Amino acid sequence: MQSKATTPDQYIEELPEERKKIISKLRSTILENLPKGFEETMAYGMIGYVVPHAKYPEGYHCDPTQPLPFMSLASQKNHIGFYHMGIYSDPKLLDWFTSEYPKHVSGKLDMGKSCIRFKNMNKIPYELIGELAGKMTADAWIARYEKVIKN
Numbered sequence: 414m415q416s417k418a419t420t421p422d423q424y425i426e427e428l429p430e431e432r433k434k435i436i437s438k439l440r441s442t443i444l445e446n447l448p449k450g451f452e453e454t455m456a457y458g459m460i461g462y463v464v465p466h467a468k469y470p471e472g473y474h475c476d477p478t479q480p481l482p483f484m485s486l487a488s489q490k491n492h493i494g495f496y497h498m499g500i501y502s503d504p505k506l507l508d509w510f511t512s513e514y515p516k517h518v519s520g521k522l523d524m525g526k527s528c529i530r531f532k533n534m535n536k537i538p539y540e541l542i543g544e545l546a547g548k549m550t551a552d553a554w555i556a557r558y559e560k561v562i563k564n
Contacts, residue, residue, distance in 0.1 A: 415458025424460055432488045435534050436460075439486055439495065439542060446543040450551025451483060459487035459496075464551050474562075483554050484546065492523075492530040495542060499549045501527035502561045510545055517541045 418424035425436055440460060444453065452465045456479065463480035466472055473479040485496040500507045514522045517538035523530040531537045549557070 416455075417458070419455055421453055421455065421460045424455065428488050431534070432493070435493060435537065436486065436488055438539060439493070439537065442539045442543040443484065443486065443546045446547035448547060448550045452480070454480070456480075456482055456485060459485040459494075461485045462546075464555060468551060469555055481555065481558060483549075483551075489530075492532045493534065493537065495529045495531070496527050497529070497545060498527050498562075499554060499557065500529075500545075502557050503549075506545075506548060509548075510541075513541055513544075514538065 416424050416427060418427055421440060425433055425440070428436060440453075443462065447453075447462060450464065450468055451462050454461050454463055454465075456463060461482060462484040463482050465480045469481050471477060471481075473481050483498050485494070487494040487496070500510055511522060511524075517540065518536050520533070520536060523532060
């Protein structure tokens with residue numbers, strides 16, 4: 414589900430009531446922990462956290478007119494999706510997250526390459542997501558992206 418919202422606030426306002434509080438809390442958690450150098454925006458119909466062109470003029474290799482994506486947050490049909498490109502590209506970060514997850518949430522981790530799916534809205538590990546959001550600086554993400562993904 415991609416939104417046509419042009420701002421994160423508009424995106425949240427368009428959500429069903431039961432999702433507004435959850436997405437707002439996740440957004441606040443991310444913003445409280447996000448290192449300097451990233452910027453919140455709307456990207457691909459989701460709330461996005463990117464390295465802006467001012468910091469990384471080359472932009473995203475798939476579409477250089479777009480800033481370099483890092484994380485996204487979305488209300489999908491059957492879940493809340495949290496997308497983190499660092500987990501996709503850094504095995505050590507992935508190992509850290511998958512070993513920490515059971516300490517915060519009972520039940521199986523539902524995860525794709527970069528997507529963490531929260532189907533049970535009462536089992537979202539906000540503290541862990543905040544910690545994950547702060548684990549990689551914009552400079553570290555740029556270096557990782559250029560080394561692993563761009564080439």
